[in-house]
Amino acid sequence: MATAYNADEAGRGATRGSASSGTVRVSGAGSAEAAPDLAVVSIGVECRADSVGQAYARAGTGSDAVTASFRRHGVADSDIRTSGLNVRADLAWREGEGQRVTGYVAVSTLTVKLRDLGSASAVISEAVEAGGNDVRLNGVELTFSDDAAVRARAREAAWLDALSTATQYAQLASARLGRVLSVTEDGPARGPVPLPRMQRAAAVESLSVEAGNSVVDAAVTVEWELLAGT
Numbered sequence: 001m002a003t004a005y006n007a008d009e010a011g012r013g014a015t016r017g018s019a020s021s022g023t024v025r026v027s028g029a030g031s032a033e034a035a036p037d038l039a040v041v042s043i044g045v046e047c048r049a050d051s052v053g054q055a056y057a058r059a060g061t062g063s064d065a066v067t068a069s070f071r072r073h074g075v076a077d078s079d080i081r082t083s084g085l086n087v088r089a090d091l092a093w094r095e096g097e098g099q100r101v102t103g104y105v106a107v108s109t110l111t112v113k114l115r116d117l118g119s120a121s122a123v124i125s126e127a128v129e130a131g132g133n134d135v136r137l138n139g140v141e142l143t144f145s146d147d148a149a150v151r152a153r154a155r156e157a158a159w160l161d162a163l164s165t166a167t168q169y170a171q172l173a174s175a176r177l178g179r180v181l182s183v184t185e186d187g188p189a190r191g192p193v194p195l196p197r198m199q200r201a202a203a204v205e206s207l208s209v210e211a212g213n214s215v216v217d218a219a220v221t222v223e224w225e226l227l228a229g230t
Contacts, residue, residue, distance in 0.1 A: 021175050025223040026165045027186060030157025033215040038145045039120045042138035044084065044109035045131055052087055052104045059106035062134045069130035070112055073123045084109030109138070115145065142214060154218035155185070162222045170226055178225030186219035 045062035049055035067080055090103040112127075114120045120140075128135050144150060170177050 021173075021228045022226045023181060023223055024166050024169050024173075024177070024226055025182075025221065026162050026169070027219060027221045028158045028160070028162025028165065029217070029219045030154050030159070030161050031215050031217045032150050032153035032157060033213045034144070034150045035212070036142040036144055036214045037115070037117065038143050039114040039117055040141040040143060041112045041114060041120075041124055041127075042083070042109065042140075043112065043124075043127060043131075044107055044136040044138055045134045046105065046107045046136050047134050048090060048103050048105050050103050052106075055104040055106035056087055058134070059108045062131045063108040063110065066110060066127050066131040066135065069127040070123065073119065073126070075112060075114065075123070079113035079115070081111045082108065083111040107136075117142070142212075144214070147216060150216045151218065154216045155220065158218040158220045159222070162220055166222065166224050170224075173226065174229045175226040176229055178227040181223040181225055182221075183223075184221045186221055 043066060045059050045066065047055050047058035047062060049058055063082075070080055071077075085108050087104060087106045089101045090105050091099050092102045093099050114123055116123075124137070124140070128137055166177055
């Protein structure tokens with residue numbers, strides 16, 4: 001926690017009839033936790049074939065099967081997004097021949113939002129099965145559809161932390177806090193971050209998503225005017 005005390009600014013003026021005796025600037029940190037209500041799934045299809053067209057067509061067919069599976073479970077079109085599409089040459093080194101093209105690889109990646117965490121495990125498992133052996137489950141992130149309320153609680157906790165520290169320093173300096181001179185939020189609030197008790201397990205046959213709680217962090221730096229003690 002960074003703390004700065006400046007007693008060289010005495011005489012800057014008066015507040016509520018008390019002379020200013022400097023400033024105190026402190027940093028506060030806080031966090032808030034809540035149960036996530038949204039799962040963001042990154043799932044892809046990777047296909048190898050002898051030609052670009054074959055690889056691309058197979059990836060498209062697999063991706064369509066995965067997408068159709070999600071839609072059967074009521075996932076809205078607006079919650080399904082193509083986040084990556086790539087075709088590359090598959091290269092191999094052969095003695096006496098050097099590097100040669102042995103085929104082509106097409107990769108299609110989808111980002112899908114699941115708003116019902118209770119059914120997320122079954123929905124993801126069926127999508128993986130629908131795509132067959134070409135499917136790649138890249139990850140599942142548990143987050144909030146709207147984290148404004150959680151972030152507000154984290155900011156409040158950070159403010160109270162800063163206020164407590166500033167009050168202590170004012171008392172040690174035989175002064176009291178005056179008006180707030182500046183407030184700075186220190187970087188983007190981190191979050192959501194899964195708490196240790198959150199568990200994830202994934203396999204083609206069985207996938208378990210346990211939401212647990214996620215935590216959002218906030219940090220703030222506040223500068224107060226110091227007033228001469230009464």
